[in-house]
Amino acid sequence: MNIISYPSRAEWADLLQRPVLPKGDIEARVQSILDAVREGGDEALLTLARQFDKFDGESLEISRTRIEASEELLAETLKKAIRQAGDNIRKFHETQRQPVEKIETVPGVTCWRKSVGIEKVGIYIPGGSAPLFSTVLMLAIPAQLAGCKEIILCTPSDHPAILYSAKITGVTRIFRIGGAQAIAALAYGTETIPRVYKIFGPGNQFVTNAKLMVAREGVAIDMPAGPSEVAIWADESAVPSFIAADLLSQAEHGPDSQVILVSTSREVISEVAAALSTQLEALPRKDIAHRAIGNSKAFLVDNGQDALDLINAYAPEHLILSIENAESVSEKVINAGSVFLGNYTPESCGDYASGTNHTLPTNGHARAYSGVSLDSFTKKITFQHITPAGLQLLGPTVEAMAEAETLTAHKRAVSIRLSTLN
Amino acid sequence: MNIISYPSRAEWADLLQRPVLPKGDIEARVQSILDAVREGGDEALLTLARQFDKFDGESLEISRTRIEASEELLAETLKKAIRQAGDNIRKFHETQRQPVEKIETVPGVTCWRKSVGIEKVGIYIPGGSAPLFSTVLMLAIPAQLAGCKEIILCTPSDHPAILYSAKITGVTRIFRIGGAQAIAALAYGTETIPRVYKIFGPGNQFVTNAKLMVAREGVAIDMPAGPSEVAIWADESAVPSFIAADLLSQAEHGPDSQVILVSTSREVISEVAAALSTQLEALPRKDIAHRAIGNSKAFLVDNGQDALDLINAYAPEHLILSIENAESVSEKVINAGSVFLGNYTPESCGDYASGTNHTLPTNGHARAYSGVSLDSFTKKITFQHITPAGLQLLGPTVEAMAEAETLTAHKRAVSIRLSTLN
Numbered sequence: 001m002n003i004i005s006y007p008s009r010a011e012w013a014d015l016l017q018r019p020v021l022p023k024g025d026i027e028a029r030v031q032s033i034l035d036a037v038r039e040g041g042d043e044a045l046l047t048l049a050r051q052f053d054k055f056d057g058e059s060l061e062i063s064r065t066r067i068e069a070s071e072e073l074l075a076e077t078l079k080k081a082i083r084q085a086g087d088n089i090r091k092f093h094e095t096q097r098q099p100v101e102k103i104e105t106v107p108g109v110t111c112w113r114k115s116v117g118i119e120k121v122g123i124y125i126p127g128g129s130a131p132l133f134s135t136v137l138m139l140a141i142p143a144q145l146a147g148c149k150e151i152i153l154c155t156p157s158d159h160p161a162i163l164y165s166a167k168i169t170g171v172t173r174i175f176r177i178g179g180a181q182a183i184a185a186l187a188y189g190t191e192t193i194p195r196v197y198k199i200f201g202p203g204n205q206f207v208t209n210a211k212l213m214v215a216r217e218g219v220a221i222d223m224p225a226g227p228s229e230v231a232i233w234a235d236e237s238a239v240p241s242f243i244a245a246d247l248l249s250q251a252e253h254g255p256d257s258q259v260i261l262v263s264t265s266r267e268v269i270s271e272v273a274a275a276l277s278t279q280l281e282a283l284p285r286k287d288i289a290h291r292a293i294g295n296s297k298a299f300l301v302d303n304g305q306d307a308l309d310l311i312n313a314y315a316p317e318h319l320i321l322s323i324e325n326a327e328s329v330s331e332k333v334i335n336a337g338s339v340f341l342g343n344y345t346p347e348s349c350g351d352y353a354s355g356t357n358h359t360l361p362t363n364g365h366a367r368a369y370s371g372v373s374l375d376s377f378t379k380k381i382t383f384q385h386i387t388p389a390g391l392q393l394l395g396p397t398v399e400a401m402a403e404a405e406t407l408t409a410h411k412r413a414v415s416i417r418l419s420t421l422n
Numbered sequence: 423m424n425i426i427s428y429p430s431r432a433e434w435a436d437l438l439q440r441p442v443l444p445k446g447d448i449e450a451r452v453q454s455i456l457d458a459v460r461e462g463g464d465e466a467l468l469t470l471a472r473q474f475d476k477f478d479g480e481s482l483e484i485s486r487t488r489i490e491a492s493e494e495l496l497a498e499t500l501k502k503a504i505r506q507a508g509d510n511i512r513k514f515h516e517t518q519r520q521p522v523e524k525i526e527t528v529p530g531v532t533c534w535r536k537s538v539g540i541e542k543v544g545i546y547i548p549g550g551s552a553p554l555f556s557t558v559l560m561l562a563i564p565a566q567l568a569g570c571k572e573i574i575l576c577t578p579s580d581h582p583a584i585l586y587s588a589k590i591t592g593v594t595r596i597f598r599i600g601g602a603q604a605i606a607a608l609a610y611g612t613e614t615i616p617r618v619y620k621i622f623g624p625g626n627q628f629v630t631n632a633k634l635m636v637a638r639e640g641v642a643i644d645m646p647a648g649p650s651e652v653a654i655w656a657d658e659s660a661v662p663s664f665i666a667a668d669l670l671s672q673a674e675h676g677p678d679s680q681v682i683l684v685s686t687s688r689e690v691i692s693e694v695a696a697a698l699s700t701q702l703e704a705l706p707r708k709d710i711a712h713r714a715i716g717n718s719k720a721f722l723v724d725n726g727q728d729a730l731d732l733i734n735a736y737a738p739e740h741l742i743l744s745i746e747n748a749e750s751v752s753e754k755v756i757n758a759g760s761v762f763l764g765n766y767t768p769e770s771c772g773d774y775a776s777g778t779n780h781t782l783p784t785n786g787h788a789r790a791y792s793g794v795s796l797d798s799f800t801k802k803i804t805f806q807h808i809t810p811a812g813l814q815l816l817g818p819t820v821e822a823m824a825e826a827e828t829l830t831a832h833k834r835a836v837s838i839r840l841s842t843l844n
Contacts, residue, residue, distance in 0.1 A: 081822035088527040088816075095525050096535065101517050105510040105777035113518065113778075116756055118790050130827045161826055197790040216634055220790035224640055239842075245835040252831040284830050330805055334538055338804040345808040346835040352823045353816055355527035356535075356804040368540050368619040368642035370802040380792040382760040382778040383752055386767040394510075394775055400503035401774045404583055405552045408706050409674040413667040413768040420661075 001261065001273050001293060005300040009309075016314045018226065018363055019256060019295065030180045030209045037184035042191045048181040053127070053156040055176065061192060062158060062174040070163035082165055085353035086137050092355030093142045096374035108390020115378040117147030118220075120194060122186035123171070124154050124201035127178055131159035132202070134351065138358050138372065139200045140169035146377035152196055154182035179203075180210035187214035198222070200359070200372065222372055226363030229258030230347055231316035231336075233307050233329075234268050238322035239343055244275035246320055247296070248289055249348050255291035260314065261298040262307045269298045308332055315366040318347050337366045388421050423683065423695050423715060427722040431731075438736045440648065440785055441678060441717065452602045452631045459606035464613045470603040475549070475578040477598065483614060484580060484596040492585035504587055507775035508559050514777030515564045518796035530812020537800040539569030540642075542616060544608035545593070546576050546623035549600055553581035554624070556773065560780050560794065561622045562591035568799035574618055576604035601625075602632035609636035620644070622781070622794065644794055648785030651680030652769055653738035653758075655729050655751075656690050660744035661765055665690075666697035668742055669718070670711055671770050677713035682736065683720040684729045691720045730754055737788040740769050759788045810843050 007015055036044045042060070049055035071079070102112040123139045125132055136153070143151045153171045155162060156178025166174055175193050177185060183203075189195025198220035199211055208225040215221045230250040234243050247259050263269050276293065283289055301307050308329065311319060315335035323329060326341040333339055337360030340347055351358045359372035386394065395414045402411035429437055458466045464482070471477035493501070524534040545561045547554055558575070565573045575593045577584060578600025588596055597615050599607060605625075611617025620642035621633055630647040637643045652672040656665050669681045685691050698715065705711055723729050730751065733741060737757035745751060748763040755761055759782030762769055772778045781794035808816065817836045824833035 077822050078826050081819040081826075084816075084819045085823060088531070091527045092525060092533045095523050096520075098518075098520060103514060103517050103777075105513045109510070109771070109776050111514050111777045113795070119756060130829060132827060134823055134827060212638055216638065218646055218785065218787060220787075241838055242835070245831065245838045248831040249829070249835040252829060279834070283834075284828075289831065327807075333803065334541060335801075336803055338806070341805065341807040344810050344813045344839055345806055346839060348824060348829075348832040348835045349531070349808055349813070349816060349820050350804075350806055351820075351832060353819045354531050354806050354808065355525075355533045356806055361801075363640065365640060365642075366801065366803075368801060370800075371804060373535070373802060373804075375797065375802070378792075379757075379783075379788065379790065380795060380797070381755065381758055381788075382772075382793060382795075383763065384760070384767055384772055384776050384778055385749075385763040386771060386776065388766050391766045391771070394771060397503040397506045397775045398771050398773075400499050401507060401556055402770060404500050404503075405554060405556060406706075407552065407671070407674060407770075409667065409670040409711065410770040410773060412701070412705075413664070413671040413770045416667045417664055417766055417768060 001276065001296050001298045003269060003298045003300065006302060007299065012310060012313050015297065018258060026205055026209055027213070030206055030213060033180040034184045034210060034213060037181050037190065038188045045177055045181055045185055045190055048179070049177050053178050060175045060177050062163065062176055067163045067167050067174060070160035070167060073160035074164055078161065079164065082133065082137070082161070083168065085134070086141060086168060088353055088355035089137055089141045090145065093145055093374045106390060106393050108387035109384070109394050111382065111384045113380050113382045115380050117149070117378055118198050119148065120150040120152070120196040121148045121377060122152045122154065122196035122199045124182055124199065124203055124207060125157065125162060126203045126207065127156035131157050131161050133159070133161040133165040134358065135201060136162055136165035136171070137169060140166060140171050142357070142372065142374045143377045144170035146374055148377055150194060150196070152186060152194055154178070154186060180206040183207060183210035183214060187217070187219045200376070222359060222376060223361055223369050224363070224365060226365070227256040227258060228253045229316055229362055230318040230320065231260040231262065231311055231314055232320040233262045233311060233323055234272065235263065235323040236265055236268060237324045238268060240268065240271035241275045242343060242346070243272045243322060244279050246346055247276060247293070248279055248283060249346065250318070251289040251292035251296070252283065252285040255288055257292040259292060259296035260316065262301060262310055263298070264301055264303060264307060266300055269300055273298065311336070315364045317360045317362045317366060320347060335366045337361045337371050391417055392421060423698065423718050423720045425691060425720045425722065428724060429721065434732060434735050437719065440680060448627055448631055449635070452628055452635060455602040456606045456632060456635060459603050459612065460610045467599055467603055467607055467612055470601070471599050475600050482597045482599050484585065484598055489585045489589050489596060492582035492589060495582035496586055500583065501586065504555065504559070504583070505590065507556070508563060508590060510775055510777035511559055511563045512567065515567055515796045528812060528815050530809035531806070531816050533804065533806045535802050535804045537802050539571070539800055540620050541570065542572040542574070542618040543570045543799060544574045544576065544618035544621045546604055546621065546625055546629060547579065547584060548625045548629065549578035553579050553583050555581070555583040555587040556780065557623060558584055558587035558593070559591060562588060562593050564779070564794065564796045565799045566592035568796055570799055572616055572618070574608060574616055576608060602628040605629055605632035605636060609639070609641045622798070644781060644798060645783055645791045646785070646787060648787070649678040649680060650675045651738055651784055652740040652742065653682040653684065653733055653736055654742040655684045655733060655745055656694065657685065657745040658687055658690060659746045660690060662690065662693035663697045664765060664768070665694045665744060666701050668768055669698060669715070670701055670705060671768070672740070673711040673714035673718070674705065674707040677710055679714040681714060681718035682738065684723060684732055685720070686723055686725060686729060688722055691722055695720065733758070737786045739782045739784045739788060742769060757788045759783050759793050813839055814843060
């Protein structure tokens with residue numbers, strides 16, 4: 001790890017800069033895929049699937065029979081784990097429901113707000129080396145709780161763990177399609193794939209660019225994506241080998257993963273660095289992790305306030321507080337996606353099974369964005385009802401303001417009603 | 423109004439299509455403004471302000487003295503109206519607070535979620551013919567309630583009603599700058615204007631394009647914008663002159679405003695159309711309203727289910743239910759920004775003073791987006807704490823899932839801890 005001792009606050013911004021990914025011609029390539037699918041529908045999709053995903057079937061939809069059969073292809077231990085994780089995710093996301101509360105702001109003027117599930121949502125799950133079935137749970141469970149009527153899953157993978165996770169979380173239909181073409185299909189719809197109103201899920205640069213590009217056309221997306229990252233604040237109460245393991249669990253995601261350690265103790269940093277070297281050697285993904293660790297930084301800072309301010313300035317996706325006073329410090333965290341307190345709370349528990357969502361804002365977006373939650377799958381509609389007496393109380397206020405904004409018709413919509421009441 | 427009788431469901435999509443605005447070269451022009459401000463800072467801003475907004479001062483910031491003095495320039499009636507509206511908006515948005523609820527998903531595994539105000543937010547208020555001080559209330563009040571530390575207002579107008587509204591709602595600083603250059607200043611920061619993490623507010627095509635363009639770069643925005651719109655469902659219990667007044671209050675916003683009437687009664691539609699013609703003539707903004715009404719449509723439908731389905735398919739920003747069973751129908755509304763029930767609840771009450779927010783999803787975005795609320799000014803951070811006993815219960819689940827996803831380091835972050843406990 002690159003150890004930075006006592007950086008001045010003026011240096012923070014530069015030191016905390018995320019790597020900027022080269023854009024190249026990716027937008028133009030994604031645009032041509034979006035256009036092809038919008039215009040060519042299923043036929044274009046099939047051509048692209050054969051070209052990019054070695055697809056050799058006729059129908060992109062994975063049949064109900066195939067989905068049901070996934071159950072028999074998985075070990076009981078894994079199925080049990082998936083179900084337990086699902087139960088915990090369900091429990092935590094259920095606490096996010098907001099009851100309807102009607103309030104009278106003025107006597108006779110009643111206002112309320114109701115959460116309504118987004119009718120049609122799309123979930124993208126990438127293929128690649130690992131079947132990310134945990135992300136199916138993280139997205140489909142809140143969609144199901146929100147009451148979304150159609151939950152459409154697109155993925156180039158047909159791994160049984162993905163199918164099984166989809167099956168137990170109410171996913172409506174699954175299509176075997178990947179990349180920017182999957183995002184195009186969800187955004188525009190084709191003859192067989194329904195158009196959805198909001199698209200969720202991780203992916204490579206083609207996928208994340210396609211999401212941003214359809215978002216500009218009005219399709220909602222979960223959030224802008226970036227490489228995964230963790231910041232860990234460790235003091236003398238931390239166990240260096242645990243911290244090293246947590247840093248590596250982030251580093252194995254990819255060579256562009258961001259890993260940051262903050263401490264007021266030079267000794268803690270050295271011990272973590274030593275443990276890191278040892279553990280790194282034993283990892284199957286050590287090449288990837290090694291490159292990520294190469295970009296990582298350990299900050300030695302003067303005091304707790306500096307550590308806290310540096311973390312809030314960085315706005316990490318994941319924050320681990322391995323410090324004695326983790327609970328009181330956690331109250332002061334302003335910018336972070338998800339926070340893990342204490343020595344026995346590794347990030348991987350939140351990644352899989354404790355109940356919190358693992359789709360979180362990266363790249364400093366935690367300054368303004370929240371992670372995925374039940375909210376992400378609902379719209380909140382406001383309602384109001386005004387009685388004639390209520391309008392008599394409120395109306396003059398509206399008339400005065402509308403007149404000052406020179407919106408006469410707005411004023412008259414009130415006046416014409418008041419005139420029948422006097 | 424253009425009356426469409428008993429359209430088939432197959433025709434709905436075409437009939438409900440919003441007008442597509444020509445894009446032209448606006449993106450390129452906005453891009454050059456964004457670049458100029460990012461590179462040139464205050465100097466570029468001053469040049470643009472002189473060019474576009476006839477600005478002739480030296481400092482873009484409106485002084486505290488000037489803001490304080492706004493109070494003396496306004497009539498007491500208007501100030502009282504602004505304060506009453508502010509109180510109602512505050513009351514309604516306060517009900518949107520979500521208390522922190524800690525839950526144990528597994529014994530020893532505690533998860534919770536906390537709303538934290540976005541530290542720095544920007545509000546844009548356009549200049550133009552009318553001083554939109556009501557939008558200051560609608561954006562600054564929830565920002566203040568959310569605990570945003572810096573609330574930066576940019577506007578080309580220095581109308582005292584805007585300054586007064588900003589003063590009583592905790593706006594931190596006000597800069598007299600408009601257009602895409604204001605959005606650039608808020609997104610990138612300049613020597614005097616602080617960079618913010620999220621930008622809110624309406625504007626012309628330059629402003630709304632600039633917002634979408636900085637959003638692609640990672641600055642959060644409230645929502646994509648479009649022309650304002652209302653759909654009204656009226657039955658025999660409606661008062662045609664009230665409905666006509668409501669349609670006109672939307673139509674006066676601009677020639678591209680969308681106005682839709684739905685009814686099962688041909689007579690209601692005729693009566694509304696007649697009242698509309700009469701009232702239109704008396705409006706100061708009759709030219710604008712006349713053009714908007716020219717694009718508007720009245721749908722005569724077979725039955726209540728068709729009316730409801732048509733409205734949900736349209737996904738209006740505002741929906742007025744002037745029908746006998748408004749309350750029970752309102753339960754079935756899936757896609758709308760804000761809903762107004764009954765004969766004495768004109769949309770203009772929600773536009774100004776009842777307490778609900780008037781920044782709402784247009785252009786069909788109500789299918790996936792909510793209006794602005796307290797949520798819009800907060801991020802929700804999740805937290806978790808796991809005891810050693812909790813990790814012993816949850817750990818094996820995480821290990822099984824991480825192994826199946828071939829993320830060995832994720833698994834080991836758990837195993838290394840469990841090994842110290844056995």
